[in-house]
Amino acid sequence: MAEHPFTRADLDLLRQWDTPTLCNALELVAPARRGRGFSLRPFVVADPGLPPICGLARTGRIRAAQPSGRAREDDRAARIGWYEYVADAELPTVVVIEDLDTVPGYGAFWGEVNSAVHKGLGCQGCVTSGSFRDLDMLAPGFQILGGMVNPSHAYVHMVDFGREVEVHGMPCIHDDVVHADRHGAVVIPAEAVRALPAAIDLCARREKVILDMARRDDFSIDKLKDALTRADEIH
Numbered sequence: 001m002a003e004h005p006f007t008r009a010d011l012d013l014l015r016q017w018d019t020p021t022l023c024n025a026l027e028l029v030a031p032a033r034r035g036r037g038f039s040l041r042p043f044v045v046a047d048p049g050l051p052p053i054c055g056l057a058r059t060g061r062i063r064a065a066q067p068s069g070r071a072r073e074d075d076r077a078a079r080i081g082w083y084e085y086v087a088d089a090e091l092p093t094v095v096v097i098e099d100l101d102t103v104p105g106y107g108a109f110w111g112e113v114n115s116a117v118h119k120g121l122g123c124q125g126c127v128t129s130g131s132f133r134d135l136d137m138l139a140p141g142f143q144i145l146g147g148m149v150n151p152s153h154a155y156v157h158m159v160d161f162g163r164e165v166e167v168h169g170m171p172c173i174h175d176d177v178v179h180a181d182r183h184g185a186v187v188i189p190a191e192a193v194r195a196l197p198a199a200i201d202l203c204a205r206r207e208k209v210i211l212d213m214a215r216r217d218d219f220s221i222d223k224l225k226d227a228l229t230r231a232d233e234i235h
Contacts, residue, residue, distance in 0.1 A: 107154025
């Protein structure tokens with residue numbers, strides 16, 4: 001197993017904040033990452049009311065528009081290999097799957113069965129450019145951010161796994177830390193994980209000065225200028 005500069009508790013702690021808050025904090029902790037590393041297009045979210053997910057990426061690529069061209073036993077071996085790959089983790093995981101079809105989402109990889117299987121293997125949820133189905137039968141608490149909802153499997157099959165993928169503009173590799181909720185997803189640099197709570201606190205204290213002023217009955221542009229100046233002085 002790979003060594004990480006954070007623990008399960010560190011990842012669990014980040015789930016108490018939404019993904020935009022994490023992105024704000026990353027602007028302070030990893031300013032070079034400000035313009036990249038997050039999803040750029042909207043997702044269909046299985047359950048917007050679920051809390052954020054945060055875990056190590058397990059990456060894969062699928063197709064569904066045409067048969068794989070492999071023998072049935074080879075398709076089965078590829079699927080079992082994928083499950084073994086997902087299961088090989090000591091920390092919580094988030095599956096990140098890129099759909100390679102010309103029209104991503106042609107066939108749904110995710111539904112009642114796969115959500116239950118992956119949840120049982122320690123996965124908190126999935127971020128995918130592909131589709132999902134079985135909206136009322138997904139494993140409880142298992143979050144899916146997908147490109148679309150689709151009623152059919154079509155010919156969905158695993159192409160490969162463990163390599164770099166890109167989902168809605170977000171590049172991701174094996175063991176990246178992924179945080180996601182109804183807003184989208186972001187990859188968190190490993191070295192930034194433990195620094196984020198303090199950065200979130202700093203952002204909140206700066207924002208409070210502005211928000212408190214903006215909500216006053218006597219709010220004005222001059223008071224806004226003053227609040228912005230005072231917020232900048234908070235460290």
